[in-house]
Amino acid sequence: MVFARHLTKKEIEILLRMQDFVKEAHADSDSHDYSHVFTVCLYSIGIAKNVPDKCDPFIVIAGALLHDIGKTNRVFSHIHGLLGGGLAEEYLEGLSVMPSLIDAVSQVVVRHTPTSMIPPRTAEEKVVYDADTLDRLGLMGLLRGFVGKEGSMEGILTKYMEKRKADYAKLNYDYSREIGDSLHSELLDFVFMVEDRLKARLASIEHIFEKEGLVAGGSKAR
Numbered sequence: 001m002v003f004a005r006h007l008t009k010k011e012i013e014i015l016l017r018m019q020d021f022v023k024e025a026h027a028d029s030d031s032h033d034y035s036h037v038f039t040v041c042l043y044s045i046g047i048a049k050n051v052p053d054k055c056d057p058f059i060v061i062a063g064a065l066l067h068d069i070g071k072t073n074r075v076f077s078h079i080h081g082l083l084g085g086g087l088a089e090e091y092l093e094g095l096s097v098m099p100s101l102i103d104a105v106s107q108v109v110v111r112h113t114p115t116s117m118i119p120p121r122t123a124e125e126k127v128v129y130d131a132d133t134l135d136r137l138g139l140m141g142l143l144r145g146f147v148g149k150e151g152s153m154e155g156i157l158t159k160y161m162e163k164r165k166a167d168y169a170k171l172n173y174d175y176s177r178e179i180g181d182s183l184h185s186e187l188l189d190f191v192f193m194v195e196d197r198l199k200a201r202l203a204s205i206e207h208i209f210e211k212e213g214l215v216a217g218g219s220k221a222r
């Protein structure tokens with residue numbers, strides 16, 4: 001399936017301005033920087049072109065660009081979907097976008113994250129939801145998952161793998177699951193290697209006494 005229509009010239013201008021605004025707004029973000037926003041944008045376009053539902057290109061692209069605008073305020077990041085929906089609305093009103101499009105984009109922003117506890121309903125909302133989820137999977141997702149986290153490496157890794165399993169289960173489209181599968185398999189070999197290394201790093205010191213010839217008569221240390 002292709003997009004439901006082409007973008008107008010004015011919409012392209014608005015999206016380019018929006019890109020500059022979003023780059024600036026995310027300038028101090030860590031794992032939710034512009035590279036994440038841009039990746040979600042690319043995934044969104046790819047998914048929208050490969051699902052049975054017809055999507056509006058402006059709603060998908062503007063929704064993807066603005067989806068984490070509420071995350072630029074770190075204090076309230078747990079409700080960033082709801083916050084971002086309001087911010088997106090204000091921003092789009094300032095650019096004189098049609099009210100029906102403003103509402104649709106704002107809903108994409110609100111519903112892109114499970115933390116809003118309001119599931120996606122329209123095709124555009126589901127597309128951006130899946131795209132955002134996909135950037136949490138795979139190797140890049142793993143790296144992003146470590147940014148700013150506190151705790152032990154194995155603790156962060158275990159939690160990360162559990163959360164991504166739950167994320168994968170909530171994907172809306174078969175096409176998104178296909179991408180998710182390939183991202184996950186690229187990750188597994190790496191994670192198994194990291195788990196082996198972590199096990200070696202966590203081994204007890206008594207295991208090395210004999211191995212390193214530090215025990216008289218070859219007996220164990222105790």
Ligand SMILES: [Fe+2]
Nearest residue numbers: 067068071113
């Ligand atoms: Fe988000």
Ligand SMILES: [Fe+2]
Nearest residue numbers: 040067068132
């Ligand atoms: Fe995001």
